[in-house]
Structures are given as C-alpha cells and as structure tokens.
Amino acid sequence: MVPPDATALPDRHVCEQARLSRDARFDGLFFTAVTSTRIYCRPVCPAPAPKPQNIVYYRNAATAEAAGFRPCLRCRPELAPGDGAWRRGDEVVARALKLIDQGALVDAPVANLAERVGLGERQLRRLFTDRLGATPVDVHGTRRLLFAKQLLTETTLPITQVALAAGFGSLTRFNTAFREEYRMAPRDLRKRELPPTHEVMTLRLGYRPPYDFTAMLDFLRGRALPGVEVVDERSYLRVIGTPDAPGWLRVSAWDATSHALRLELHGSTPSDLLQIVSRLRRMFDLDADPAAIADALGDDPRLRPLLAARPGLRLPSGWDGFEIAVRAVIGQQVSVAAARTLTARLAQRHGTPLTIPFDGLTHLFPTPDLLADVDLTEIGLTRARADTIRGLSRALLDGRVDFRPERTLDDFTSRWVALPGIGPWTAHYMALRALGHPDAFPADDLVLQKAVPTDGTRITAKALTARADAWRPWRAYAVIHVWKGSMAAPRPLVAVGAT
Structure with missing residues (x-):
C-alpha cells in the first residue's frame, strides 16, 4: 500500500515555492525541466531560476528523460533521494521498483519482472505508465545511467568498470546509451582530474531532510557485533564481501551542511557497487519522506509529540x-545487551576470520550453510533457540523462506511463522530490520503494549493492532517513535507469542 497521492505531482504552486526557495524537503519528489535548455534539475538546483513559462514539472527522473530532457551537471539529479512512497510497501509498483533497484532488468526481460510480481507483462507496463509516466525499461535505464554519471563524476574508476558497475554488458553499449541520452561521451565528464583514491572509493548518498543520523548511529551502536561492525558517534563501519574477497565500508555524515551521507568503500568489485548502494539506502532509510510520514501519523495524539x-x-x-534473522531469534526474551553478547560470540566462533583484520574488523558473519548443522548450545543458547537457528538456516538454503523484495508483508511473515520457533513478533521484527518494510508491526512487543497507552495500562496485541490500522502504511515508523520515546529504543525484550 502507498499513500493515495503518490501518483501525483505536488500542486504546481507548491512546486514553484519549493523550487524558488530550493527547499530540500522536496528533493527527489519532483524534477524541474526547462524547455529552453532541454535540461532537468532538482528543486534544490543552485542555478539561476528559469522563467516559469519555460518550466515543466515531472514526478521522477525517468519521466523527464523519456520526454527528452538531460540531467543538470550542476545540481546532479543522480544525487537526489528516491521517492520513498514508490519504493516501499506492498503495492505492485513498489515491489517492482525494489526489484529494479536490485538489478532485476540487467540480465532479464520485463516479462520476468512482471512474473515475479504476479502480473502479465502488458499489465505491468500499463501500470508503470499510469502511475509513474515511464515504463519499467525507462526507469531501469535512467537509474543505471544516473549511477554511471555519479561514478564518472566522483570516482576514478576506469570507464570500462563504470559501465560494468552500472549494469551494461559492454563498453560499446554503455557509450552508445550515454551519448544518445545525454548528448555527450562518458569521457567528457572526466575532464576534471580527481585526486587519487588510494583504493578507497567515496560516494555521496543523498537524503531528504530532516534526518537524525545521530539516532541511527545510537541504535546501530547498541547492537554492533565486535569484529563484524564498529560504530562510534560519527560513523558505521563493517566488513562485507566473501571469504575470498573481503572488503569494508564506512558510512558517516558528508558535512554539516549537505543533506547526504559519505560512503567509503574498499575491496568491492564494480559489479557489486549498485547493489551495495541499494542496500545502504535501505539500511539507512535514505529515501523516506519525513513530511508524508508525519502527515499520516500526526493525527494520533500519542504519536504527535514524538x-x-x-x-x-x-x-x-x-x-x-540472515544476520538480522539470527539476531531476532537470539533476542527473543532477552535484553539487547545479552542478545548482542550471544550473537557476537556466534560470529566469532562460526564466522570466517579475515586474513588481514582492519580497524577492529576481524570476521565475516557466518552464512546459513555454516550454521545449518552446528551445535549452538556451546555458545550459551538454549536448545530451543539453537534448533530455531539451525532450522531457519536450512529453510533459507532450501528456499522455504527468503528476503526477496517482491514478497508482500503478509507473504513474508506467513512463510517465516511456519517455521518452528518463529512467531509473529519475530517475523515482523525481521520485516522491519531486514527489509526496512514501512508497515511492519510487531504487535506482540511488550514495550509497545505498555508505551502506547498513556494511563499506565497495558494494551493487548489485538487492541494495539486495531489502533494501529490508522497508521498504515507507516506503522513501522510509529513503532520506532514509540520505542525511542519510551527510552527503550527498539529492543527485543519479551516477545509475547514468539514461540
């Protein structure tokens, strides 16, 4: 489900005001195309304002490019945050966009994408055209060209590797597509020499303000696994990759004035870059629209002050x-600190050690095949928890459960609760933390049941679910606000119904 106005542009007067004031809250929610120059810009573009009669507004970059406009080299539309209303939730377009973000159209036709979301190809094309004003191929093409433009501008990657990172099968195809769309060769963006990277790549990840990065780091720091992650007051650092090709990433604030995070990458192959960026945008929730969420939740007297x-x-x-699933099971009915200790012990005992540790990073978190047949009671888990982790590892390996983006929330949770040891609380907690699903709602959580009422009573899971119906499709944000407001920021304390 997405908000009913997600298909529409903001009112033209609102667009005008946002453009003239360069309001960053509207960044990525619409684009300004100038008919006299055939260039489209973000609403925050610092260039002199064009005449109103020369302006056409578009809902997304793909629609602007399909209409023949080129991205501005000054404000760089590739840095705009995504439209979170369309890339979140269960609506068909949202699920299809998540698949496109993960590269579903790189090596497969639109028919395959349509099948994965349960529609015919013609239906999906029509739905995209009606809702977004662009076809799935348009959206995919715009996304990969804009990502290539960012890599050409911000990194020293060879153009051949930029083409690979953006999902092009050959340099010739990349050069042709870039020239046709932007009327310039990729090398033309390389006229300015960039400083050497010393094997560390830096990329800018834009977001729509306001953004509480301090609160995000606080949450992650309380759950950071020694050896796998290092979180301080300024940054998040973790090991990524495979045992044969490990690497690391660090996320920090870009600076005090930019609405962006800084991503530093080491050891990643070009073909993994787009996937890494997509995962981090989901992990740090960079495409959310705070104003739309506040409008939807602000009528509730309990949520308004939060x-x-x-x-x-x-x-x-x-x-x-998988890491989140293991954490969720270990966290059933124990404190955050205890869950972190046990999960860190599991990672140290069964994870893959790095040949060359880096800045506190020593291990990759174990994969399902490494935990499917081990005795986890040796690290202090109860027999039931150990059995549950082995069971979910086997279920992931044989395909009974997964984290595929085309799953609806109901489909995802029903598959997981079918496993022994996984109750509704655990499944919804995984949907919130593993998928970033905006409507995940662990109604069995005792913190929620005690914190939502303001009279000192405890509400039942059924009554809480009924009250939260008005919070759709942003119930997960209500959960985070209540957890944070209760001074017991998201913790799997006692999950009633987690079997």
Whole structure:
C-alpha cells in the first residue's frame, strides 16, 4: 500500500515555492525541466531560476528523460533521494521498483519482472505508465545511467568498470546509451582530474531532510557485533564481501551542511557497487519522506509529540537478512545487551576470520550453510533457540523462506511463522530490520503494549493492532517513535507469542 497521492505531482504552486526557495524537503519528489535548455534539475538546483513559462514539472527522473530532457551537471539529479512512497510497501509498483533497484532488468526481460510480481507483462507496463509516466525499461535505464554519471563524476574508476558497475554488458553499449541520452561521451565528464583514491572509493548518498543520523548511529551502536561492525558517534563501519574477497565500508555524515551521507568503500568489485548502494539506502532509510510520514501519523495524539521531538527519525534496517534473522531469534526474551553478547560470540566462533583484520574488523558473519548443522548450545543458547537457528538456516538454503523484495508483508511473515520457533513478533521484527518494510508491526512487543497507552495500562496485541490500522502504511515508523520515546529504543525484550 502507498499513500493515495503518490501518483501525483505536488500542486504546481507548491512546486514553484519549493523550487524558488530550493527547499530540500522536496528533493527527489519532483524534477524541474526547462524547455529552453532541454535540461532537468532538482528543486534544490543552485542555478539561476528559469522563467516559469519555460518550466515543466515531472514526478521522477525517468519521466523527464523519456520526454527528452538531460540531467543538470550542476545540481546532479543522480544525487537526489528516491521517492520513498514508490519504493516501499506492498503495492505492485513498489515491489517492482525494489526489484529494479536490485538489478532485476540487467540480465532479464520485463516479462520476468512482471512474473515475479504476479502480473502479465502488458499489465505491468500499463501500470508503470499510469502511475509513474515511464515504463519499467525507462526507469531501469535512467537509474543505471544516473549511477554511471555519479561514478564518472566522483570516482576514478576506469570507464570500462563504470559501465560494468552500472549494469551494461559492454563498453560499446554503455557509450552508445550515454551519448544518445545525454548528448555527450562518458569521457567528457572526466575532464576534471580527481585526486587519487588510494583504493578507497567515496560516494555521496543523498537524503531528504530532516534526518537524525545521530539516532541511527545510537541504535546501530547498541547492537554492533565486535569484529563484524564498529560504530562510534560519527560513523558505521563493517566488513562485507566473501571469504575470498573481503572488503569494508564506512558510512558517516558528508558535512554539516549537505543533506547526504559519505560512503567509503574498499575491496568491492564494480559489479557489486549498485547493489551495495541499494542496500545502504535501505539500511539507512535514505529515501523516506519525513513530511508524508508525519502527515499520516500526526493525527494520533500519542504519536504527535514524538514526531515533533524527533522529526528526522528513520527505520534502522540491517545489512544482511540472515544476520538480522539470527539476531531476532537470539533476542527473543532477552535484553539487547545479552542478545548482542550471544550473537557476537556466534560470529566469532562460526564466522570466517579475515586474513588481514582492519580497524577492529576481524570476521565475516557466518552464512546459513555454516550454521545449518552446528551445535549452538556451546555458545550459551538454549536448545530451543539453537534448533530455531539451525532450522531457519536450512529453510533459507532450501528456499522455504527468503528476503526477496517482491514478497508482500503478509507473504513474508506467513512463510517465516511456519517455521518452528518463529512467531509473529519475530517475523515482523525481521520485516522491519531486514527489509526496512514501512508497515511492519510487531504487535506482540511488550514495550509497545505498555508505551502506547498513556494511563499506565497495558494494551493487548489485538487492541494495539486495531489502533494501529490508522497508521498504515507507516506503522513501522510509529513503532520506532514509540520505542525511542519510551527510552527503550527498539529492543527485543519479551516477545509475547514468539514461540
């Protein structure tokens, strides 16, 4: 489900005001195309304002490019945050966009994408055209060309590797597509010499303000696994990759004035770059629209003061679905500190050690095949928890459960609760932390049941679910705000119904 106005542009007067004031809250929610120059810009573009009669507004970059406009070299539309209303939730377009973000159209036709979301190809094309004003191929093409443009501008990657990172099968195809769309060769963006990177790549990840990065780091720091992650007051650092090709990434604030995070990468192959960026945008919830969320939740008297106190609070997701699933099971009915200790012990005992540790990083988190048949009671888990982790590892390996983006929330949770030891609380917690699903709602959580009422009573899961119906499709944001407001920021304390 997406908000009913997600298909429409903001009112033209609103667009005009946002453009003239360069309001960053509207960044990525619409684009300004100038008919006299055939260039489209973000609403925050610092260039002199064009005449109103020369302006056409578009809902997304793909529609602007399909209409023959080129991206501005000054404000760089590739840095705009995505439209979170369309890339979140269960609506067909949202699920299809998540698949496109993960590269579903790189090596497969639109028919395959349509099948994965349960539609015919013609239906999906029509739906995209009606809702977004662009076809799935248009959206895919715009996304990969804009990502290539960012790599050409911000990195020293050879153009051949830029083409690979953006999902092009050959340099010739990349050069042709870039010239046809932008009327310039990729090398033309390389006229300015960039400083040497010393094997560390830096990319800018834009977001729509306000953004409470401090709260995000606080949440992640309380759950950071020694050896796998290092989180301080300024940055998040973790090991990524495979045992044969490990690497690391660090996320920090870009600077005090930019609405962006800084991503530093080491050891990643070009073909992995787009996937890494997509995962981090989901993990740090960079495409959320705080104003739309506040509008939807602000009518509730319990949530209104929480939203006012923390307008930039986001959903703190996780890097890897399996890692979050293991954390969720270990966290059933124990404190955050105890769960972290046990999970860190598991990672140290069964994870893959790095040949060359880096800055506190020593191990890759274990994969399902490494935990499917081990005795985890040796690290202090109960027999039931150990069995559950082995069971979910086997279920992931044989395909009974997964973290595929085309799953609806109901489909995802129903598959997981079918496994022994996984109750509704655990499944919804995984949907929130592993998928970043905006409507995940662990109604069995005792913190929620006690914190939502203001009279000292405890509400039942059924009554809480009924009250939260008005919070759709942003119930997960209500959860985060209540957890944070209760001074017990998201913790799997006692999950009633987690079997």
